[in-house]
Amino acid sequence: MAVMKTMLLSSMLVVSVQVQAYGWSGPEPFRLERLDGRSFMLNEESFLHRSSFQAMPVVRMQDTWADDGWYGTAGSTRSREFYVQSHLQKRVQFDVPMFVGVRFRRDEDLDGRFDRTLFGSGYASADGRLELGVWGDVQGSKEQIDLQVEGVWRPRANQWLRATVISPDAMYNSKTYDSSFYQRKPLTLHLAAGTSFAAGQQLYGFTNLNRQMEYHQPELEQQWTDKQYSAGIGWLLPVSANWQIGLQSQGLYGLRQQLQGDALVLQLRRQFSDTSLELQSRQSQRIDYWGGVRYLTLREQDQTQLTQLQMLEQRDEWMLYGGFAWNWRDWIRLKPALMLSYADIKGQRPDDDEPLDFSGIMAKLVPMVEFLLHQQSGAVIRVNPTIELHNLSFGGGNVQVHIPF
Template sequence: MKPIRLLWGMALGWSSVPATADIWTEPNPVRREALVEGRRFDYNTESFLHRLSFGQLSRTPYSDEDGLSGTVGSTRSDEFYVDMFLHKRLVSDDGRHVAFIRMQRSEDFDGRFDRQIVGYGHHLGDWRLAIAGDVRGDKAEIDVQYELQWQPDPQSRVRLALIQPDAFFNDKEGADGEYTKSPNSFFAHARFGDPEGWALESALTYSPPSQFNDQVLGVEARGDQVRAMLQVDMPVVAGLRPTARVEVDNANREFAFSDRVAPEADTFQRRMQSLRLMFEHRQARLRPVCGVHHLRLRERGWFGDARGTSGLESRDELLGFAGIRQRLSERWTVEPTVYAGRARAIQDQMLAVGDGDVPQRDDNDLHGKLALPFRYVLDEARGGVLTLNPTLRLHRAAFGGGNVQVHWPF
């Protein structure tokens, strides 16, 4: 069995900059409900502070390794932030054939989503060809996914995928709607590097224009989207390792309305950019970490039928964080971390129909939070870790939400 001390470096690594599977390193194809209905929830001035403080703390397993990585945190009295990913392979005795499942439950700027991928792959040396599907009870909602992967060693990997969302929709669904321009999404992910030297990870999902005519809601929606991520880990110098990560999400949509009251806007545009810089001291006893996170989000137009509003949502957030890791016993550690910064949020929206209340805000506030994640090594052999993370708001005397994380390499 692996000794507990070794597991600390493998399973209890800091991950304010993600390394496990996330919504960027896995394909995130266009979704019909996102195109037509949009995001079903709104953000407040603490939404991204909560999501940052509830991020998975363990750096492995990677998205191509067997394991379960999950985090669930309370962001409001009626809302959880959920980000879970499970990957498991069944490899033939000769190593040439593999069956696999990937299950993901998470959220992005278009809302919450689930994917249940079941697939088969064939290995040719360092290469693997695979076909998979996001399996649903309704055959009209099945996504088909084709993959090509090159992996010469555990630290290096290139993966390409073509995803056909709702591949059989027009043949199976009937009169409720149809795609007048079929959706496709193209995905690329690459990872190279040295655990102590230079390391690079990048991912891209491009969804060219697709078009759906929803005859129930009386709207025809057309949209395209680009999502990209780049992360660079720099060599350790004097015990200090810097990491930088950039994320971009650009979405464009157009709407044509029929047999209904049209909203003020018939287009939608999102522009999101985020930057995270982190510095971890690898040689100090308490493994101190500090960094900054900047988010810029601009959304304008018709937000979709789920919220029924049009207008503007804009935010600029700059958060700093600093933490340490303290060993309490052979299996317990605590990693207290402080988050603090300023959030500038503007929300100016109106309902398409009716005179109900719509959240309006123009805030420019300081926010702070203390996270106290207690981490326990449950499975010494595999490095399974359970994390209990109570948090406290610092800008006002209040509980900041609880968070539970599971890190379970198989």
């Protein structure tokens, strides 16, 4: 039966590496609206909520964001906010070595929420091992069109190399209605790869480079610069016939500046890291187990003309988690998990009436239920009504879909 494998239980150490947020979801090109900053606030529970809304175990080699299907999560993080992560892709292979496709993504990162809708076409070999395509995020406003060139090589099963070059706002300088322009255009380079070895080891990773761009607004006498670099690596190592250890780490470094004439008006420096170390049951059984430790850190600093270096956000969070997956019925899998978090957080922005200052323990019960919708494809839907144990209240419900086409 093509039931999706899952796992859990145990605790352990963590290795901290400074690499990127949300990077496993595909390329993260520069967006001009990032200069406006986040439209939502991060509170003490934000990352715990998001962690409890993701499929477990955390450490797993996959290239899902580039596969045909619908994959995503939607859940409540606050009374007025949803966390939404959705990817939908469909490609059509013709009788000749050519494909056309559409790819939609709705997600969030540390700069805010965003949508991308790509239409693409290109060459695809008959055996599916090589693909070369041109994609575009086509919008009514030509100045906002992104151009994306992508190449994929799959030499064998469970092995891939994907290279992407993106030119955000490719026609901006010639199509904008005002006097704003890029003196140095943004450019994104993304590389992702994964491979499996005969002994059962799996190694995968990515890197995403947004080179420094320079954006001028003559009417406001303002100039902006922005750059961001990120990477991630994952490793699964079998330690016995029934168990394996997984390590996954990602992080980001970014620097953004706003100048008025020659004076520095704003400087935002960001560092983020997220690392998980897990023990997972390796073989698909009636009951699978997994568990581990996750550590994340976020540093955001702001500097203006009026203030010295000011900490906007300082967050350190350790999460201990564990659970199991039980095949209760042929089409129903129970996947309860428990998450325990210790967070040390300080945050303040100019418009904050109550600066964020929290240090303490939080816990969530995650009684997820997974329904098998289609045995052949492995399509599932997961219903996940979480419970906050530290204040005995509803912790936000969410629904996850994994539907390959």
